[in-house]
Structures are given as structure tokens and as C-alpha cells.
Amino acid sequence: MSVDRLMIKRDVPYQIYDVDVLSATDEELKELSAEMGLILALDEMKVIVDYFKKEGRNPTDIELQALGQAWSEHCCYKSSKNILKEFVFAIDHPDVLSRGDAGVMVFDDDYGYALRIESHNHPSAIEPYGGAATGIGGILRDVICMGAQPIGLVDPLCFGPIDTEKELPQGIKHPKYLTNGVVSGIRDYGNRMGIPTVSGGFFFDEKYTGNCLVNVGCLGIVKRDELAVNYAGGPGEVMILFGGNTGRDGIHGVTFASADLTSTSDEDSRGAVQLGDPITKEPTLHACLEVNKAGLITGMKDLGGGGLSCVIGEMALDAGCGADVDLEKVPLKEAGLAPWEIWVSESQERMMVTCKEENVEKILQIFEMWDVPATVVARTTDQPRTRIFWEGQPIFDMDLEFLTGGPVYNRPYVLPKVSTKANEKFPELPANNEVILKLLSDLNVASKEWAIRQYDHEVRAGTILRPMVGKMNMTGPGDATVLMPVQGRWKGLAAAVGCNPWFCEEDPYKGGMGCIDEACRNIIAVGARPHAFTDCLNFGNPEKPERLGEFREAVRGLGEICKKLKMPIPSGNVSLYNEAPGGIHILPTPMILGTGLIDDVRKAVSADFKEEGNLVFVVGKTLDEMAGSLLFRKFGGVEGDVPAVDVDNLIAPHGQDARSYGQVSGQSMPRLFRRRTRSGSLRDVHLRRHRSRYRPQGDGIPRDREETVLREQHQVDRRGQARERGRIPRDPR
Amino acid sequence: MKAEDVKVCVLRIEGTNCEDEMAYAFESVGATAEKVHLKQLTGQAPLEMRRSLEDYDILAFPGGFSAGDYIRAGAIFAARIRSAIGDDVKAFVEAEKPVLGVCNGFQILVELGLLPAKDGSIMDPVPTAALYNNDSARFECRPTLLRNDNNGKCVFTSSMKKKQVVMFPSAHGEGKLLSMDENFVQKLEDNDQVVFRYVAPEGEETKYPWNPNGSPSDIAGICNPAGNVMGLMPHPERVLTRFTHPDWTRGYETEEGDGILIFRSVMEKLLR
DSSP states (O other), rough: OOOOGEEEEOOOOOOEEEEEETTOHHEEEHHHHHHHHHOOHHHHHHHHHHHHHHHTSBBBHHHHHHHHHSSSHHHHHTTTTHHHHIIIIIITTTEEEEEESSSEEOOOSSSEEEEEEEHHHHHHHHHOOOOOOOOHHHHHHHHHHTTOOOEEEEEEEEEEEOOOOOOOOOOOOHHHHHHHHHHHHHHHHHHHOOOOOEEEEEEGGGGGGGSOOOEEEOOOOOEEGGGSSOOSSSSEEEEEEESSOOTTTTHHHHHTTTTTOOOOHHHHGGGOOOOHHHHHHHHHHHHHEEEEEHHHHHHHEOOOOHHHHHHHHHHTTTTTOEEEEOOOOOOOTTTOHHHHHHHOOOOOSSSEEEEEEEGGGHHHHHHHHHHHOOEEEEEEEEEEEEEEEEEEEEEEEEEEEHHHHOOOOOOOOOOOOOGGGGGGGOOOOHHHHHHHHHTTSSSSTTTHHHTTTSSOTTTTTTTEESSSEETTSSSSEEEEEEEEOOOOOOOOEEEEEOOHHHHHHHHHHHHHHHHHHHHHHHHHHHHOOOEEEEEEESSTTTHHHHHHHHHHHHHHHHHHHHHHHHOOOOEEEEEOOOOOOTBBOOOEEEEEEEEEEEGGGOOOOOOSOOSSTOEEOOOOOBSOOOOHHHHHHHHBBBBOOOOOOOOOHHHHGSOOOOHHHHHHHHTTTOOOOOOTTTTTHHHHHHHHHHHOOOOBOSOOOOOOBBOOOEEOOBBBBBTOOOOOOOOOOOOOO | OOOGOOOEEEOOTTTTHHHHHHHHHHHHHOOOOEEHHHHTTTSSGGGOOOOOOOOEEEEEEEEEEGGGGGGTTTTHHHHHHHHHHHHHHHHHHHOOOOOEEHHHHHHHHHTTTTOOOOOOOOSSOOOEEEEEEETSSEEEEEEEEEEEOOSOOOOTTTSTTOOOOEEEEEESSSSEESSSSSTHHHHHHHOOOOEEEEEEEETOOOOOOSSSSSGGGEEEEEEEETSSSSEESSGGGOBBBBBGGGGGGGGGSOSSSSSSHHHHHHHHHHHH
């Protein structure tokens, strides 16, 4: 069977088809969706058929392609929207200045800071270098189109074990190849753009072997009176497309992102991976900020997923108008692209501004100065429709509400079974030295310095606390990075990642809360006040009730803790369908980027041991919560409790205000803070020791205590002999 | 001449990306710095934006990846300068006006033939040295300690003590200074053209990572025979304050950063 009979080519010198959906059978509709790469379900196809019945005509191929983009999971969040609405959208805060392409929060009286994180998982699984690089490009554009100067990039990554010797399923690339490619992509794009890569993380687990995660976050700084919007000012305005040219790279990127990876994704979807070009982007950044500063534009938006098809509709719709597009005016990388390819291409480095007619010349002159190609391609109208013309001939005419409305589902879910203490099986452990060495040599604990030092983390001269802290060339990882965004002002912005996929796997609700908690503690640990979060929610196929259940529980956890903390999530991204061939799904991975404010960066605190004789404290309770711990994962422990977040304690330790940590650090009392992480206090003591060359005596092993403070004065052993005489905690009962 | 009368041209093209902090560095010692696109000097800009190099007192080449550095680092920017305003640049150097190149800026100065420059020549027609890939074959972002080994010729270190050690951070993939001339280092030495050497903390041998790129004789920065053109790989403009030093949380004596010395030196020289 073939759907060729439905495709009726128009007798014109360009490639456009009318698609006879009105006479198509259900089977043909399904096949059409697959053949054209729309990834729309039969029910969705039928809604489209009904719409065109009312219009009294068949759609063109470009119209169907536009619907495939707009109604994809990636663009319309059809599986996740209701859950996000229920738990996170409602959290408001007076410091939220914008919830545009990036969230914008109050920085001080004059400035706001932008924050956003998103995923570039599937492209990176196919072509790690290009996928990661264009991921950076995309997130930079989200921040730039708020009128903000990017000031920091954040790249948390998840891969399969790089030392795996297992045979990989067909079409899956080796984790080591992916890791190297992604790190190189981030390095080459970020460094060329001159934006410091200030934070991130590596997570290694078998479950990411078939579907790696590449999350990319960005922070920016914007004068509050220069904050841009992402939509037009009204009808009768001009839309100027600028930056890179449009090509066949990145076609069907969003639909590719809205389906599971398959064993043939490499061949089928190579064209969905865009090509990055930081040296087109770099001057584009300057030009964008310049036209915005000069007050010449009414709105600005980047071309990301869905390309022109999404950006034009959204810029017009959000302004309550429609748009007329002259598609043949779009500058191309190569001749001969079909109109639908131009409309949905996700070629990189492209952005759109809207402006009043009288400012067009001035804007084009600024772009010309920066050698950035810019072209007038559309105008806003007072009709709520998008109409596309090719040399004057109509090829597309659709109601914008319908086009961008998209379906929303309450898909069935089952709540995940969570790990409990009742089912805990404590692992048999070898000798202590072996335990410690094994934990320290785990990929998730081992040093990431080889990657971090390939990223320029101090360009722009505003990095106060770096990702690596301690004595020069004797450094270990810090907790949060602190930036000084405005030259000449001591006010600082802290940034840290919070994520624990293993907790989330054992108990997505507690795990979700834990991610926020970790980000907060990271920020508190440098002496800053937690302020806001942005999240990238990486999960499996939402059409599988188990996967959606994980998603729902994790989001519930995130939402509840943020509500209690009174901290907003002004931006975020959902990435579903992270499944490898054979249905192997990733660990539920809500990736949190937290931000914090510090009034004076000169009061920031770094994590390294400073000198002999300092007291070492553990703040907070250490409980018998071993589920998802490195110890259990490494030595075969089963279940147990996932660490619960004591939100009240996080807010008000010892009856004081949440800021008490910050206040203490403001008085320069503590020489370091360090939050417990994936492997608990043991690793922390070792890391700090490494950073400072001081070797604490005492075992550094966490024990179960009701007391909140561990009072062990660590003496220094000058001979450099580590004394590993610790015990591993056993089940206390 | 007053400090604000000192006009600094911070020259950039696409991919130059350290121009903000370079301009800020000169401003912070009182000079008037302007970020100028090469097109403004070559007459390819609207009339009101055009500039002339001779109107400036200092020329600075900031770091970055000019034109992407997809071929030899700095080569494209240098070629554009040479073809469009090569004579202006030569005249600028001949007039003994100070020229600073940091990181990619250093690479550009070497590609332009302004550094190391043979004795008696201002601007060699072809480069006589190159900044080659780091020994680690990687981009390296890390703090580096530098010792001022200049004997007084270089205008950018004139107010530094001899053998003074400072911390400027490095961030580059191609910083190993090589030449076809076998006696290259000795000639630089004899001519007092060596300005900065990478050093390790006292008592330690200078090797990787203290010398982050494998540069022979640990050379990090050099000047031309006249001492008015200096190029170095590490970034003084990133450490104008102590609080962007990597280890300030371990204690410090002054809030000032080491990098300010470079900018103060050249200003003192001009204002004398």
C-alpha cells in the first residue's frame, strides 16, 4: 500500500503537493503520518481532516508538516502540560520579571538575570559533537532573545559507563565516543562564543547507554528596562529573519525528539541534527543586543524546534494577530528546498525580530555592520491566521488557534513502586579499604577535571568561585559557582546543579524533592541565598503508564518543595521519549539548575579545607536512608529508604531564618561549607583533603546520629599518611 | 596628558570575545577605551562610525577565536589587517605607540609579524614564529604563575619588579611558542624580548600544568625589539581584582588583582 495516490503535485515550478486527506482511509492516514514524518496519532490526524473539511479543501504538504511540528510533544507538551499545570506552573513570586523563552528574575534594582535549561538528547545520541554544540547555540538564543547578555553556561550530562565492554545494541554508539564528542562540542562552541561554562555534571549509569542526556543551561544578565519580549507589538509590523541561512539540516528535529530512538535512528534521522556555527552566532549576539538596546524592535525570538513554523506563529499569536509570510525570501544554504522544508528546517543561528516599518532600515544597517545576513520575510496582520505565499501564490492558510492549539492529554499512569526500609537488604561488604577505594574510583565520583579544564570557565572576567576550587593545580570540585555579572558591582549570582537519578529511580517523589534540595544546599554552601530554579525533565515514553507515573511523581515532588520554599521555576523544558532500541528507558532524570544571590561576592565561601586545626561540622541530620546510595549500587544493596527532604529544616535550621547559613558566612566564620552528595560525607572529606593537602584524622564516615552536629576536630597528619580506619555504617537495628 | 586623554583602540572582528573585559581593564586605570570593529578602520562602516588608527594612543588585541580560528589561530584576523590597514599598523608601531595582544591577540601579533620581529624590523612580511598546539593537545583553562623576566625594555611591565611573580589565568589550546630558528630563545634572551615565563610555586620544577602548553624555556609572553609591542598567552584583564583570582578564599593581602599591573605600567609610561 502506498499513500502516493494522496499526493497531488501542483503544476508550479516549485515543489508543493495538495494532500488528499479528505478521501483517505484510517490506514492511509496512519501511513501518511509515518511517511511524512509527522509522528501524529490517528486521532490527531482525524482532527486535522475535520478541520480541512470545514475549510472545504485538502491541506497542502507544508500545512500538514506545520501541524506535525506544532502538535509534537516537544512543541505542545501534550502529555506533560496538565501535570506541570497541577504542580509547578502556579508557583509565583514577585521577583519573576518574565517567563519568556528564558525566565527572568530580579537581580538588583537595575538588573534582572535570565535562566533556562533544556535538553538536546536525541541529536547528541546520533552526532555527539554537533548535537551538543547546537544545544549550546539554542540555549544561548533563548537567553539572548530576552535582551540578556549570556554570562554562564551549565552542562549536566548523562552517559552509559565509558568503560563498558558489553556489546551494544544495534545503532547505539559507545558511551566513550559520545562522552568525548559531547565534551568537545560544548568546548568548541562555548569557548568560541566567549561565554564561560561554569557548572554542570556527569552521571554515568547503564540506563543511559542507549539514550544519553545532554542538558544545556544558560544564565544571562539584562538591564530591567531593556528586557525584551518574545512576541510582536501588534498588527502591521515587519518580521526580520537574521543570522544563519536555512538548509536541510535539522529537518524534523522536534518530531525526532518526540519519539523513542530506534536502531536505525542514525541513518533515518541524521538530517534532524543541525550544524552549529559559533562564528555566525557570535556577531549575531552583538547585533541582537544592539538593536534591542537602541529600542528599535518590538519583539525577538529564536528559531529553535520547529524553525520558522513555530516562531512566526507564536510571535504573532502572542500579540493577538496573524502573519503573512513571503517564504521565497528566506535565504537558503542551497537551492531547491521544498517550501515545507524551509518552513520546518531547524538550521542553526537564526533569529527573528519584529519591528515597526520605520525602523527596518536602521535595524538592517546594524546587522550589516556585523556582517549578519538579515531579511524581511513576513508582516503581522489583524487576521488570526498564518498565510504563506510563494512568489505571491498562496500555499498555506490556517487558523492560528487551531495550528498552535495542539492536543492535550491526560494519559493513563501507574504510580511507581517505591523503595522502603522494610524491603532493605544491606549488602555484604569487603574490607573497608577496598570499599573506600571502590567508591572513590566509581565513574560518578572520579575527577572530572579533564573535561572541566577544557571549558573556559572564566572568560568575561566575572567568575568568582570556579567549578574547581582549592590550591592552584591541587583543586577539587566546588559546590556552586559564583559569578559577578556586572563589572564594578560586588553583587553575585550563584549557580548549581541538583540531580540524583538513582534516588529518583527508587522513589521519584522523594528524588524530585531531593534534586531541589541538593541545588539549594549547593548554593547555601557558597554563602548565597537560593532564589529560583529552572528544570529540564528527562523521562521515558509517556505513552507507557509506568514512565508517566515516574514523571508525575517527580514533578509532584519538585512542585511541593518549591511551594514550601516559596521559590519559583520561571522556565523549564520537558524531554520525553528517552528510550533506546528495545525499550530500555533512562533513569527518571529531573535536572535542576538552581540560582542564588549573594550581596557581596567577597563574602563567598569555597569548599576546600583552609588550614590545620579548623573544626569540621556536619550540619543537618544523618539518617538511615541508604536507597540509591553509591554504596548500595556498588555492592548490591536492595531498596531501603530514599533520603527524605526535611524542608522545614532547610528553611529554618534551629528555628532561624533560611538565610542563617548565609548570615554566618557573611561574618566569615565558616571556612567552608559542603553539602552531602551522591556518595555522602565520606567522599567529601576525601575531596577536601585532596584539595588542601591536609589529611584529617578520624574516619570521616557518616554515622547515624540524632545529633545535628558532628564534632570531630580533625588533626592534621603532616606525614601525609591517610588513616583509613573507618567503619561502614550498618543497619542500626 | 591626562589619563582620560589616553585613547585605547580595542580591536575586534567576529569571534573576538574578550573585548569587554579588555576595554574595562584600560578604563579601570583611567584611560578612554573604545571597542572598534576592524570594518570601522577599513572604511566599510557607515560614515559616522568610521575611525582612524592614528587617532589612538594604544592598540589592544583581545582574546577570543577571531573568525573561528578554523585555520592557524589568529591567521585570518592578521591577514585581514595586513591587507587592509597593514601600513597604518606598521606606522603605529613605528611611532612607538604601545600595542598589547592577549591570547588570541598574541597569536594575531605573531601572525602579523609584529612579534617577535627580527632586530631592526618593525613588521616581518611573513611570520617568523607560531603558537603551536599545547602539548596536552587540549584547550587548557587553568591558573598560571608568571615571572617578569624582562630587564626593563617592555612598556607593559615597566612598573613591575624584576623577577616579580604574578598569577594570570591561561585559557588556550595553542600557546606553545615555536620558531624555525634554532637559536630563537637565545636571541630573544639576548635582546631582552622575553617578558614572562611560566613558573611553578617556589621549590617546584616548572612543568605541566604550571607550563600549560609546553612552550620552550617556559616562555609565556614576549615583546618586540623596541619594547612597545607585547603579546602573552595568559589573561591579565581577567584578574583586575583579587576576587577573580582562583584561590582568594584561602586568604589575601590586597583587594587588587595582579593583572592591573600591566595596564598601570603602560599608563605610567605614557603619562610620564
